[in-house]
Amino acid sequence: MSTAAVSTPSGAVPGIGEVFGFAQQEIRHAAAELWPHAVVDLDEHVPSVTGYVRRIRVDDRPLYAKHSFLGVSLVSLLRGACGDWEEVRAVQQAYVSQPGSLMEREAAQLRLLAEVGRPRVCAVAGVSHGVLFTEPVTGPTLAGLLLDRPQEAAYLLSRTFAELRRLHQPTTAQRLGPSGVIGERSIAGTFQRKFNGISGRTYLDRLGAERCEPGQREEVAGVLRQVVARLHRLRATVLPQARQVLAYGDLKPEHVAFPDGTAGRPVFIDPGLLLAGTSVDAAKLISRTVLLLAAARPGPQTGRQAADGIHGFAESRMRGLSTKSRRGWLRELLALWLMDSINILTTYLSAPAALPLPGQGTALIGRAVELCRMANRISTELADRSDARKVWEHALAEAQAVMS
Known part of the structure; x- marks a missing residue:
């Protein structure tokens, strides 16, 4: 483990310079261990709130390098959730030296999925010192396609979800084992950690302190x-x-x-396999699609087409279910959708000003009031035990408005 990073005074929260500097050193150290005779060049930083991601070249081979501190988000780390810099660096050394670190589990999941064959995933180039190296995947992303071809949203979402059919079979879970899951990516689990007890109330009180105007911040938190x-x-x-x-x-x-x-099979990156119901994947796909378009604001026609596509995708998931099962599935989907969107939005809102955000994150902060109002109206109807079908239809109308 490299220890050359400059330390801060005891009790100070980790600084962005030392955190990023340390991650860069670890990427170089891990690459040198895996490819001792290669020339390693670090290319551009890829902004992320979860870990430090960098494009690199090993000789002429392009790769992505992802470093994780203690399996927590960079936002939590920089807010002092894991202690001061000396504490973080000391615990990180122990964390990556033991089996079961986040990047080790992600590498194991990618290898398992490669063996299973569905879904197709990016290739693992290596993992060392808390750094995962993966090969880039070319071609248009689902995000780009949804923006460019919103009239095909139902097909694109269903086509993507269909690739998970083998993953969703109980026998596949047995091949991974409990120690290999990444429970940190659970929607409900993340929601519970963020908003539990006194710490959760304090977290909400401080939301947007470095990212929002005062009036906006007060409404969002309220x-x-x-x-x-x-x-x-x-x-x-x-x-x-x-x-x-x-x-x-x-x-x-x-x-x-x-x-x-789109006629070929898609390739997935960044798995976070966990034991859950299939509704978790459907909810994340819908939640992230709405956030994607809310950030892009492509206009009324695209918003309407995307909402229609989400509806078509959900209908395909409910095909064959009884009326009672449909109601239960829709209520579960709506709750998970809202939890996931709140998880993502609050992570961006709580990020220190010094942390570079992806463009989508910055855009969503600017739409925070509208997104929170949407979540408020949908959750109110859902909590009132209104007819699930009507709540779903109203939720799609709310999503269409915020995506337009």
Whole structure:
């Protein structure tokens, strides 16, 4: 483990310079260990709130390098959730020296999925010192296609989800084992960690301190307090307890590419396999699609087509279910959708000003009020135990408005 990073005074939260500098050193150290005779060049940094990601070249081979601190987000780390810099660096050394670190599990998941064959995933080039190296995937992403061809949204979402059919079979979960899952990517689990007890209330009180204008910040925090309270109550009654299959866990349009065009099989990156119901993947796909278009603001026609596509995708998932099962599935889907969107939005809002955000994150901060109002209206109807079909239809209308 490299220890050349400059330390800060005891008690200070980790600084962005030392955190990024340390991650860069670890990438170089890990690459030198894996490819001792190669020339390693670090290319551009890829902004992320979860880990430090960098494009690199090993001789003439392009790769992505991803470094994780203690398996937590960079936002949590920079806010001091893991202690000061000396504490973080010391614990990180122990963390990566033991089996089961986040990058080790992600590498194992990619290798398992490569063996299973579906879904297709990016290739692992190597993993060392808390750094995962993967090969890039070419071709248009699902995110780009949804923006360029929103009239095909139902097909694109269904085509993507169909690739998970083998993953969702109970026998596939047995091949991974409990120690290989990435429970950190659970929608309900993340929501519970973020908004539990006194720490959750403090977290909400401080939202947007470095990212929002005062008036916007007050409205966002006030509305989210109500939404979070409702979703906590719904979590106990709407979400099923059975966890029998593997969900992809970090399913988002930016993480799916079509190197052979939409007629070919897509390739997935950044898995977060966890034991869950298949509704988790459907909810993440819908949530991230809405956030994608809310950030892009492509206009009314695209918003309407995307909402129609989401509806068509959901209908295809409910085909064959009884009326009662449809109601239960829709309520579960809506609750998970809202939890996931709140998880993502609040991570961006709580990010320190010094942390570079992806463009989508910056755009969503600018739409935070509209997104929170949307979540407030949908969660109010859902908590009132209104007819699930009507809540779903109203939710799509809300999503269409925010995506336009």
